Amino acid sequence: MSFSERAHDLLGRLVRASAFERFLISTSALLLSVFIGALIILGAGRMTDCASAAYTIAVPGKFVTTTLPGLVPGVVKSVLPGGLWPSQAVFAMGFCYDPFAVYDLLFLGALGDVLNNPLNSQFATTIAETTILMFTGVAVAVAFRADIFNIGVQGQLVVGALTTGVVLTYVAPPLAGLGVLATIVLLPLGLLLGGVAGGAYAAVPGALKAYADANEVITTIMLNFVATSIALFLVSREKYFKDPESFANQTVNLPDVALFPSWLFRARDDVSLLAFAFAVVVLVGIWYLLQHTPFGYDLRTSGLQPDAAEYGGVDADRTIVSSMTLSGALAGIGGAVYVLMVLGNFQTGVPDYGFDGITVSILAGNNPLGVGLAAFLFGVLKSGSIVVQVGSDVPPTLVGVLRGLIILFVAMPEFFRMIGQKFGSFGRPGEPVATDGGSGGGSDE
Amino acid sequence: MSDDRRVVGTARSAVFSTYDRLFVGRGRLQQAVIGIVLLAAVGLVAAGLLAPQSDAGRLFAVLTADSTLAATLRLSVPIAFAALGGIFAEKSGVINIGLEGLLIISAFVGIWATDVTGSVWYGLIGGVLASTLLAGLFAIVCIEFRADQIIAGLAVWLIALGLAPFLSSVIYGSKNSTSVDTFPTLPDMGIPVLSDAVTAPMPVVGVAPVDIPFFGALFDASPPVYLMLLAVALSWYTLHRTAFGRWVEASGENPKALDTAGVNVHRVRYAAVLLSGVLAGVGGAALALGVGQFTGNGPTMVNGKGFIAIVAYLFGNYNPVGALASTMLFAGLDATQLTLQARDVFQVPTELVRTIPYVTVIVVLALFGRTRIPSAGGEHYESGEDE
Numbered sequence: 001m002s003f004s005e006r007a008h009d010l011l012g013r014l015v016r017a018s019a020f021e022r023f024l025i026s027t028s029a030l031l032l033s034v035f036i037g038a039l040i041i042l043g044a045g046r047m048t049d050c051a052s053a054a055y056t057i058a059v060p061g062k063f064v065t066t067t068l069p070g071l072v073p074g075v076v077k078s079v080l081p082g083g084l085w086p087s088q089a090v091f092a093m094g095f096c097y098d099p100f101a102v103y104d105l106l107f108l109g110a111l112g113d114v115l116n117n118p119l120n121s122q123f124a125t126t127i128a129e130t131t132i133l134m135f136t137g138v139a140v141a142v143a144f145r146a147d148i149f150n151i152g153v154q155g156q157l158v159v160g161a162l163t164t165g166v167v168l169t170y171v172a173p174p175l176a177g178l179g180v181l182a183t184i185v186l187l188p189l190g191l192l193l194g195g196v197a198g199g200a201y202a203a204v205p206g207a208l209k210a211y212a213d214a215n216e217v218i219t220t221i222m223l224n225f226v227a228t229s230i231a232l233f234l235v236s237r238e239k240y241f242k243d244p245e246s247f248a249n250q251t252v253n254l255p256d257v258a259l260f261p262s263w264l265f266r267a268r269d270d271v272s273l274l275a276f277a278f279a280v281v282v283l284v285g286i287w288y289l290l291q292h293t294p295f296g297y298d299l300r301t302s303g304l305q306p307d308a309a310e311y312g313g314v315d316a317d318r319t320i321v322s323s324m325t326l327s328g329a330l331a332g333i334g335g336a337v338y339v340l341m342v343l344g345n346f347q348t349g350v351p352d353y354g355f356d357g358i359t360v361s362i363l364a365g366n367n368p369l370g371v372g373l374a375a376f377l378f379g380v381l382k383s384g385s386i387v388v389q390v391g392s393d394v395p396p397t398l399v400g401v402l403r404g405l406i407i408l409f410v411a412m413p414e415f416f417r418m419i420g421q422k423f424g425s426f427g428r429p430g431e432p433v434a435t436d437g438g439s440g441g442g443s444d445e
Numbered sequence: 446m447s448d449d450r451r452v453v454g455t456a457r458s459a460v461f462s463t464y465d466r467l468f469v470g471r472g473r474l475q476q477a478v479i480g481i482v483l484l485a486a487v488g489l490v491a492a493g494l495l496a497p498q499s500d501a502g503r504l505f506a507v508l509t510a511d512s513t514l515a516a517t518l519r520l521s522v523p524i525a526f527a528a529l530g531g532i533f534a535e536k537s538g539v540i541n542i543g544l545e546g547l548l549i550i551s552a553f554v555g556i557w558a559t560d561v562t563g564s565v566w567y568g569l570i571g572g573v574l575a576s577t578l579l580a581g582l583f584a585i586v587c588i589e590f591r592a593d594q595i596i597a598g599l600a601v602w603l604i605a606l607g608l609a610p611f612l613s614s615v616i617y618g619s620k621n622s623t624s625v626d627t628f629p630t631l632p633d634m635g636i637p638v639l640s641d642a643v644t645a646p647m648p649v650v651g652v653a654p655v656d657i658p659f660f661g662a663l664f665d666a667s668p669p670v671y672l673m674l675l676a677v678a679l680s681w682y683t684l685h686r687t688a689f690g691r692w693v694e695a696s697g698e699n700p701k702a703l704d705t706a707g708v709n710v711h712r713v714r715y716a717a718v719l720l721s722g723v724l725a726g727v728g729g730a731a732l733a734l735g736v737g738q739f740t741g742n743g744p745t746m747v748n749g750k751g752f753i754a755i756v757a758y759l760f761g762n763y764n765p766v767g768a769l770a771s772t773m774l775f776a777g778l779d780a781t782q783l784t785l786q787a788r789d790v791f792q793v794p795t796e797l798v799r800t801i802p803y804v805t806v807i808v809v810l811a812l813f814g815r816t817r818i819p820s821a822g823g824e825h826y827e828s829g830e831d832e
Contacts, residue, residue, distance in 0.1 A: 214810040233796035395614030400607025408600035412590035
């Protein structure tokens with residue numbers, strides 16, 4: 001057997017292993033999204049005006065990333081001015097945005113100068129975003145495992161954040177003098193409040209699905225709108241919870257003892273390694289809960305085989321409500337972390353952590369441990385979008401487009417399987433590959 | 446038999462058939478809610494006529510204001526078009542949860558194309574093209590690559606939610622676009638006979654159609670409203686009276702039978718999903734061109750209308766006319782809250798009033814959501830013949 005045959009056989013066997021296949025599909029989806037994203041950046045670069053092209057494509061020739069005067073977009077086709085590659089390029093097109101530069105800012109900018117200074121403020125932002133996305137990602141994942149689409153993570157996060165922010169404004173100030181002791185009491189209390197509120201808010205669509213057959217996709221999306229409106233109502237009026245000294249719609253700032261300690265990072269970077277560590281512990285805890293406890297077993301089987309689960313004595317309705325509640329509680333804790341680590345109070349206009357959580361979970365194959373990795377990737381994107389905003393003219397909402405593309409491509413594993421079959425020889429039926437035990441093609445067809 | 450008795454008989458049977466439709470075969474809770482709603486409606490009308498100064502009377506005045514029907518019709522357009530599109534897609538077996546995304550993308554492209562071409566009609570066509578393109582992508586992903594329809598639909602929504610504000614920022618430098626022309630209303634359109642007819646006093650009553658209390662709004666609407674009514678009628682006809690309608694139905698209920706009968710299931714599903722893109726595109730473009738601007742902050746100007754549309758057609762039991770009726774209910778609630786805000790009749794906080802349509806959607810879904818989706822809905826179908 002030649003080396004390449006051996007390699008193909010190995011690859012084929014690995015691809016059949018489902019975890020590895022998921023990883024491959026997620027990676028391919030990611031790369032494809034980045035590629036389509038680059039096309040969108042180029043396309044957008046033709047729709048705007050600029051003094052000189054940031055990026056030029058010349059045919060025949062090669063991709064050039066230098067500024068060429070005279071190739072301003074708006075001219076659909078321009079012939080290169082004399083002096084530059086004479087007689088070679090017959091066609092050249094300039095673009096206002098350079099996709100390579102944008103991706104450089106997006107992916108590497110988010111890390112900052114991490115090798116020399118791991119505590120730099122851009123990397124701090126990345127860690128903070130990652131921490132919150134770990135909660136929303138695992139919240140979506142828990143529901144997904146029970147075959148429930150919790151699109152309401154955004155609303156549950158808002159309700160959790162609101163509850164934590166509001167209640168602590170009354171509880172925290174009297175305890176402010178106690179120092180570390182106050183933190184030991186207030187931090188768990190804040191997280192608990194967020195979890196309970198988020199869980200209760202998610203239990204509603206859970207119960208509606210279980211007992212009234214109301215589609216949870218619709219109800220949770222509607223509850224997102226309701227949560228945003230209620231938060232705005234409560235935080236925009238001084239007779240309720242608005243900070244009277246601020247023009248913004250926000251609650252009174254919480255005392256520092258109620259917040260996550262910043263430890264190694266600077267306080268103004270709004271990040272906490274303690275919160276990050278807590279998020280890691282929660283992910284591992286949820287993984288253990290799903291894989292190694294009776295509750296997790298019930299949840300997973302009702303997701304995979306609802307009829308079999310019911311036959312095996314699982315109360316399907318109760319499982320729906322409890323998995324939704326758990327999912328919402330995780331989202332609510334994420335909201336509490338957002339308040340206690342990033343904001344220091346509650347403000348309206350909460351970023352789309354819930355929707356990013358959907359992508360994080362889908363990218364991670366709904367595996368709590370994978371969520372950690374996917375959340376870091378999205379933390380990089382979110383943090384990098386700020387770098388893009390500062391360092392280029394490309395709107396940072398580009399990340400929103402990538403978010404949707406990634407979900408779309410992960411949702412179509414068949415596409416990558418077809419491509420894999422076309423370009424790799426593994427798994428192709430009828431191919432006389434000399435395999436040792438005949439374990440290859442055919443057995444899984 | 447005298448004419449009187451025949452009239453009484455017809456009225457009695459009408460009352461009984463309405464009663465049957467409303468109450469028979471429903472659960473206690475549903476019956477109670479329907480009863481309470483009916484009683485409240487009767488009470489409201491009575492209060493409006495007998496005690497116009499009471500709170501209920503003033504609410505009745507708000508509900509019967511010209512502006513309320515006008516706003517209801519205007520707000521119905523995007524929801525009704527998206528709902529019609531959703532009916533075709535879902536009946537064919539492809540659950541299109543991405544209607545919201547189709548509305549968003551067509552709202553933006555509608556404005557942009559109007560801005561570029563200078564004509565609202567070209568803008569409308571531009572919006573329809575964009576929405577159909579995105580629906581086509583969704584169709585390929587679902588039908589060719591067997592993607593999970595719910596997840597792919599969510600992706601369509603999120604792609605549009607990212608792409609429209611992105612393009613707006615690229616072109617206009619802000620998530621909100623510049624202002625463009627809006628659709629003129631019927632009297633201003635300058636259609637030779639029609640535009641004059643609706644503003645001129647009618648021969649016998651001496652009132653112009655546009656000045657008729659409440660219903661005058663029907664004659665003073667913009668083209669998308671009339672397109673909506675036309676689309677509802679055409680959709681009903683297509684679904685219930687044509688071969689294509691039967692194919693769509695069979696493709697969702699029993700694709701194997703359709704395949705056996707020699708009709709390509711994939712082709713029917715492609716047609717239905719593309720049609721949902723066309724219809725949602727009209728709705729989204731009309732929404733934006735009614736305002737004259739695309740606003741892309743937060744959930745954008747579409748603001749959940751695509752999801753409300755899904756509930757509207759579920760509540761309307763996949764019937765275009767029923768979908769229009771439930772659309773008018775949700776849009777009517779939205780219009781009422783707008784009029785309430787504008788008139789400031791009751792001192793109710795706007796943020797909470799704004800949630801009324803969303804809460805109603807949840808209540809309706811919880812009470813009446815147990816509709817029967819097509820038996821092959823959400824499932825991939827692979828024809829056996831090429832094996």
